[in-house]
Amino acid sequence: MLDQIPAPVFRPEVRHHDLVVAFDLGTTSTTYGFSFKEKPWDISLPSEWGSSVGLSLALKAPNCILTSGQGAFKAFGYDAQQMWCWMSPNESKKFRYFDNFKSQLRSKGLTRDSMVYSTLGHQLPALDALAMTLSYLKKHAQKEVLIQTDLSLDLLAVQWVVTVPAVWSSSSKQLVREAAMRAKLINEVNSNNLILALESEAASLFWRQTNQSLINRYLLIDCGGGTVNFAAHRILADRRIEELVESKGIDVGGDSIDEGFLSLMEQIFGQDVMKNYKEECRTDWLQLKLDFTRAKTSLDPSQPGWRFLVPIASSFAECCRRISGRGLEQLIDARHRNRGVAIAGCNLLLSSHVIRELFDPVVNQIVQHIEEFLEKDPLKTVNKCVMVGGFGECHILQDALKKAFTSRLTFIVPREAGQCVVKGAVLYGHSPDSVAKHRSRKTYGIQVYEKYDPDIHNPDKTIQKDGETIAFPVFHTIITRGEETKSGEVRKFMFKPSSSKVKRIVSPLYETDKLSPVYANEAGVRKIGLITMELPGEGMDREVQCVFTFANSVIQVELSHVVPGKGQGTAAKVSVDFLSELC
Known part of the structure; x- marks a missing residue:
């Protein structure tokens, strides 16, 4: 307990490093990038993500961990995914698979004893999950630097950056720093060798370099899997960025659409069918989710009479017959058929009406927050909106927002929208003062x-x-x-x-x-x-x-x-x- 006396202000020092390595820990997927201080814009991304499963060009890895039954680390990303999917039911009892665990770290009540939960309900300390992830990424980055530059990575010369959403609490951020210390990225919790960068600020830093127009005031929406972050920035004469209002975020994103799709599948085919399919046919279950996610992002709603096709494996039809005693078409009742749900060969056919119903709850929340942002005095004259993030590349989302703000905003989607955050985080590590002014949240x-x-x-x-x-x-x-x-x-x-x-x-x-x-x-x-x-x-x-x-x-x-x-x-x-x- 303290009694107060006023006093003046001072500034801290700025530090520099030879190499910046930035980790973009997404809810669904993770990636990283790096560059050297001599050429900060020459940013390299991983070249070997997914090589074990034949995806040599993948720029991101799924955010999942496989551990032993005792909680010892076994694999991360595609390796964890592949190992888990190919295990027999009996063998899988010896392991634990944690998928999309980052979404469980948003709580404001986190402690060092907080847990994340596997797909089957097993527990793992959240601190361990983050430390395993960062340790794996550190080792992968060491190999990648060696492959791409023929240089050994000097950990003491590295400026580490980890991106975090605007909605994260102070406890979530401290958990990242303590996990980084356990993963041996830093020696003390508040080390200057680790910077936590807001995802929206990182994306804005990268976009400002590619922005060759005269736009200097804009709204930025970072649409990810688990969160959508909103920020409003101004580019100053020296090309640094200034926050116009405090940034905010909401706990919805591309994953919310995926969850809606799986819920729809349960409504159509039954909970018992979906539960059994998830447990007994892991590889095909995972492929179903991936096919929907890819189609969700790439489908163009501007095409007349567009419909949504999701490939259905033969194992799903077999599961339906085994559990319910009926075939796929028999399980689609009149209510769903009237809404535009059908089977077309080996595909589940969904009408544009059904898909828009999946998107509406997410789109409505995003629209509401944009409207609230635009009511703030510094933003009443802003008429440009930059969309970044993997979900920001979704044409259905872009189309919905453009229609909602036809006369108010012009939407800009950078060519590398899905990479803006990680590349901007690398730049942020080289120049933390690139964000000239922040607003307290x-x-x-x-x-x-x-x-x-x-x-x-x-x-x-x-x-x-x-x-x-x-x-x-x-x-x-x-x-x-x-x-x-x-x-x-x-x-x-x-x-x-x-x-x-x-x-x-x-x-x-x-x-x-x-x-x-x-x-x-x-x-x-x-x-x-x-x-x-x-x-x-x-x-x-x-x-x-x-x-x-x-x-x-x-x-x-x-x-x-x-x-x-x-x-x-x-x-x-x-x-x-x-x-x-x-x-």
């Missing part, structure tokens, strides 16, 4: 004591201390939601201990969407971390200097005590524990 603060003022404070939120009425717990704002901060800017404050006998400071860190919270325990204010520090000596004349740095999507804190008559003591960087079970 939350209001952050700590709790302090204040002298009671009846015009400001609630008399029910007071305590008696040394014969004086004190307001507590007062929310002391560090930064306000939407507030602009320059690249590398920090906030510096001076505090006094709450009593003369205090030997250790334990101060919670809070966040809220409110602009001006009064108390740390009011509705809508959430404890997200703990700041701790040993405080030597005794007396009320001691002071603590707190420096809060908001950089690269992470909050860092540096504390130092001021010794009476001797000036400032030793400064120490203090980790904010966002994963504490006490939060």
